[in-house]
Amino acid sequence: MSGTGPVEPGEGTRAREAEDGTLTALPARPPGRAARLYARRRRAVLAAAAAAALLAGAGLLYATRPEGPEPPPTPPPPSPSQVVDIRYVGLRAGQPTARSHSFAFEVLLSVASGPPVTTTRLSQPYAGITLASAPRTPFRTAPGSARKIVITMRVTECGKVPKDAGLPFLDVTLRNARAMEDHSYILGPRYARDLSHVLQVACSNDFG
Template sequence: MTSDVDLCVSIVSLWSREVLDGRGYGDYRSMGLSGGQYDILREVVDAARTARRQGKGTQYVGTLTERQAREGCVSPVPLRRARRGAVVMSGVGPVEPDGDTRPLDPPSVAPHVRSGPPARRSRRHRRTTAATLLAVAVLAGGALLYLTRPRPEPAPEPRFPSQTTSFRYLYMQVRDAGTTSAEFEFTMQAFTESDAPVTVLGISQPYAGLSLTSRPATPLRVNGGGSRKIAVTVQVTECGKVPRNAGLPFLDVTLRNTRAKEAHSYILGARYARDLSTALEVACSNGFR
């Protein structure tokens, strides 16, 4: 059988989590709490909020909440002092705070008022008391059912952007050998598998003699479950610092989604490596060094 202290700890802990998550409602009567339990709840929530502001984790806050609730439910030490000097005690007993949260006593019958035979008054009093106790029991049961209702599973945390994003090389446009331009352009397509969008923050490559610009310019957004073409213009700034025969060239791409920001290297395949080598050969044979 659950003791009064365990029941007090259970109800105060559950309502503490509700209030901290922003789902608390009503006054202490609608929450199924006594005045003393309501004071314990306020002390526990204040301590938990202080721990959150100090950067404590969820597990620490949960442990602190349950420990504070148990200390408040079993300790006879006064929690705080009311406005007119009345001491509010913790625990599960009927001690109530001084103020507007004290339940009102039923109005007493003036001695000089005759309201019927004593037996009739006694039966009416018993019916009133039974109805009040039934209402309190229903209210407490409803609050307990609400607090112990099944909770939906939290949504899974999204994957890292590099795990859901891929790039496919499409084609390259190389200038004619007779031109003096030292740049060329290739097109690739970005794909994302997740429902969440991914932002491409930057595109670069490891060779010191090349610089890249993209169209559309970064940062650019790839919608969740979709794709987007990206045209990349490569400018050769110094032929002596670029490979004439690129083996497995790769692109450095910086990505961001709701989970994280990552820098990841992508290899676009053998066809891209072959086309890149041809483009570099043409660019550096146009009289540019």
């Protein structure tokens, strides 16, 4: 005789005694209304969760997908000395005599492109001469425009100015959105001749 006992009916089944005395399991009872409702709700919840996960994955894929090549970075604006030009226009009326040591001339400052340029300083290299400008510094010049500047010089000490100005220049400090620069502008041979002439007139008594 083995140690295995009679087969017990499983959950949801009931045993039936056959005519020969053996027991057989009856089919499981169909689930009730509450069980069917629970199963239906569970399937709906699982379907909703699966749909939400699918949509979330699609949204993440869309968010991380690049829309196209990024535009190239905007180049920096040019340095002010690259876009500013200063040209000599000529002497103004009322030039110096041996008694009057002041003289004036005009230059044209133009800005080709880029942001506006501010002229913060105008000077010249000779220790015996002072300089003033109209308009006074600082002044601003818009791109694509030119500004006429009247520069007045006064000889304060003839012993510190040259008898013959070979390559005279203006020292200019310029500033725009990119940088501030000190730059020297040679105004050409006509300016050199005119400057040498007015210096000789202003200092004629000293040059002899």
